[in-house]
Amino acid sequence: MTEFRMTPFVPTAFHDDATLDLDGQAALAATTAAAGAHAVCALGLTTGEIGSLRAEEIGDVVAATVRGAGGLPVGAGLGPPGPGRLALARRAAAAGADFLVAAVPGGAAAGDHLGEVAELGLPVWLHHHPAATGCRLGGAELAELTDQLGAEAVLVESAPPGDVVAALAGDDDRAVLGGLAALFLPEEVEAGATGTAAGCAVPERLAEVAQRYRADDRTAAWDAYLELLPWLRLEAGSPGLRVRKEAWRQRGVLGSARVREGTPLGSTTKVAITHRLRQVGADVRAPFPGS
Template sequence: MNQAEHVPGARAVKVSPKQLHGLSVISLTPFTDTGEVDVASFRRLLDFYLAAGVHGITLLGIMGEVSKLTEADRDTVIETAVSHVAGRVPVTVGCSAPGTHQTLAFVRRAQAAGADAIMVAPPNNTRNLDLVLDHYRAVSEVSELPLVVQDEPTTTGVVLPPAFFGRVVQQVPTARYVKVEEAPTLMKVSAIREAAQDKLGLFGGLGGMYFYEELARGAVGIMTGFAFPEVLVQVYERYQAGDAEGARACFYRYLPLIRFEAQLGVTGVAIRKEIFRMRGVIASAHVRQPAPRIDERTLAELTDLVGFLGL
């Protein structure tokens, strides 16, 4: 499938910059074969996301290879996206860093560049939740942008229990959303909703593997970089239109590809980049090192699965 409109129901949705919902796609960062940021491919990718009907774009997430970007690269990504998207959907910028001072610098730069929201994970391996809460309070003090708290213990080493989000609601005025990436996500979505008294909008993640069930639990959307975003748009819009059965049928049809793409052992980003290259959206599937490469058998399996699903 080379065009978003080949999946019935995919369409562009214009929303208020202050309201995050639906699919806020985690954008890849395209590189040239020599590892430089490929701005031309990035603009094509942004156009592709918008044509697929995404409800928002999230930059500098794990799937954007944020840990391998220089500060100049970060600025290029943010400035290119904000200017190219031009307010058509909200742009959320990842501002996570090991320390609070560094995080605040990233937040200020994102705000100055025109971001609509920011996403911040806890500082790595900070197990003292009082310190984590201090971190988020500091973020709230330097920017009025809506804050997405990224609950991602696999990368950060920080487990945020549901009760923590009750404290967030009380003490972090700009906190509006949570991206839940701790499995089992479904129970945690329900537990956070209860602890935060439904005052935080919840987004799923984990490649989209539980998207339908997360919606059924009250999530407002998902942040993921799945390489066929028009599928997730259709799932969300059918669900919001009251067609839960249609949403579930669409989701379960494409779940094998979602599952295949989420293989952490060969890095989901490498598979995603290869799919976007196959779809003619980006020029190169280059992933900055260190990163494992996809072997020929995995590529053959991917091609077979995409063909089997009629994509």
């Protein structure tokens, strides 16, 4: 393997009063970039809280991510398929996004809907996430759609991902990335994935895994992955976004773990976050009291 790229999605940062924290957004991007990412993505389909953002906030989030990324390419997710996606794409492009990540819709007209986004002129990544969109395509169908649109990459978030990734891999003109909080990272790599877009509040440890895969040292990569797994499984649970934001708060990158929708985490989970972060060697500057 000559290349394995890490292009994580970062969450959307808010103050305690649920207003955008644009300095926090930039800090998320800067910390992720410094950890060894090759690109930084914002407004993830399941992690960017894009449904809670007002139209004018979209550009602010992208611009703050660009500011923090320090010259790395920045991708912008476009949320679930729907009539407002083209306007959102225009706002993201105007704010400085380098590429757009578009969820694959169902139906025979999928190519037509995505074609409007592709016509904006920015590179497009397709995002296949059946659990979030209800659209489930096979690898051959995704490959055909990718070729039709001239998409640069496909982000596969179906479990297990192996068969779909394997059907897409091998084309030098198309990157294939995994996601799903990196829970299936070894299987994705074994199937031919060329990177991961999984978000992670300890990106420096995920980068270690990616670096070892890039060096084609799969035994060392597996060892590093197993060391990180206790954190990944906590971050990937049903309150995963809240866990990830609380972790970023405990690490001193965010001032607040606020989400716009959803109940706050309880103290038991916050203590577990401190324990698991320390277990994987993360710098915890603001541990939860009593942990």
